[in-house]
Amino acid sequence: MKLYSFWRSLATYRVRIAMNLKGLKPDEVIDINLMKGQQREDAFRKVNPMMAIPALVDGDGPALFESLAIIEYLDETHPNPPLLPKDPKGRARVRGLAQLVAADSHPLIVPRVREYLAHEYKLDEATVTKWAQHWHRAALTALETHLADKATGKYAHGDSITVADICLASQGAGAGFFKVDLAPFPNFKRVLDACMQNDAFARAHPLKQPGAPASV
Numbered sequence: 441m442k443l444y445s446f447w448r449s450l451a452t453y454r455v456r457i458a459m460n461l462k463g464l465k466p467d468e469v470i471d472i473n474l475m476k477g478q479q480r481e482d483a484f485r486k487v488n489p490m491m492a493i494p495a496l497v498d499g500d501g502p503a504l505f506e507s508l509a510i511i512e513y514l515d516e517t518h519p520n521p522p523l524l525p526k527d528p529k530g531r532a533r534v535r536g537l538a539q540l541v542a543a544d545s546h547p548l549i550v551p552r553v554r555e556y557l558a559h560e561y562k563l564d565e566a567t568v569t570k571w572a573q574h575w576h577r578a579a580l581t582a583l584e585t586h587l588a589d590k591a592t593g594k595y596a597h598g599d600s601i602t603v604a605d606i607c608l609a610s611q612g613a614g615a616g617f618f619k620v621d622l623a624p625f626p627n628f629k630r631v632l633d634a635c636m637q638n639d640a641f642a643r644a645h646p647l648k649q650p651g652a653p654a655s656v
């Protein structure tokens with residue numbers, strides 16, 4: 441397996457957690473430096489026309505793209521441990537929590553959006569950071585309410601790790617990058633802390649990747 445990755449990428453963090461949980465290790469990790477704009481170079485555009493990571497090539501391909509699609513592929517090809525509950529309503533809740541992060545919140549704070557705000561609308565760095573913090577807090581507020589539900593256990597859905605926890609972990613890392621205080625979100629923080637006790641999550645953290653700074 442070949443994983444296109446960058447230390448800071450929250451979407452790639454999600455895939456790394458899933459791979460760790462399933463005991464999978466990429467044979468090759470290809471660094472796409474988002475800070476240097478390598479995602480827009482021709483070579484990578486051929487891999488993922490959206491110019492975003494992660495992308496995963498399993499065997500002779502094709503390249504898989506979108507973190508949630510990649511994680512479900514890994515779950516289908518390596519079913520243990522399962523990352524979705526068995527019952528349809530549980531699966532819908534877990535997918536909903538995951539998409540709240542990966543489809544509603546994260547796309548608003550990725551480099552291409554922040555760069556567009558800065559270049560096209562001439563917003564300064566502090567204002568762009570305020571934008572990112574706003575959308576972080578909007579997602580965290582919704583997650584906090586969801587996590588107060590009795591369906592939540594040690595983890596986001598019951599006592600087993602699911603793809604919802606993987607997405608929560610990426611939201612938590614993003615909150616750290618953008619200096620969003622998690623104190624107003626105690627349910628979120630409790631589940632995040634439970635996840636981070638797990639080595640599969642801890643090892644996959646952006647700041648543990650080659651090339652990452654000691655802190656941001």
Ligand SMILES: N[C@@H](CCC(=O)N[C@@H](CS)C(=O)NCC(=O)O)C(=O)O
Binds near residue numbers: 479
């Ligand atoms: N919805 C996608 C998001 C992919 C994405 O936007 N990745 C970011 C890094 S976390 C990226 O490569 N951004 C490049 C850019 O914004 O220019 C997923 O979950 O895989």
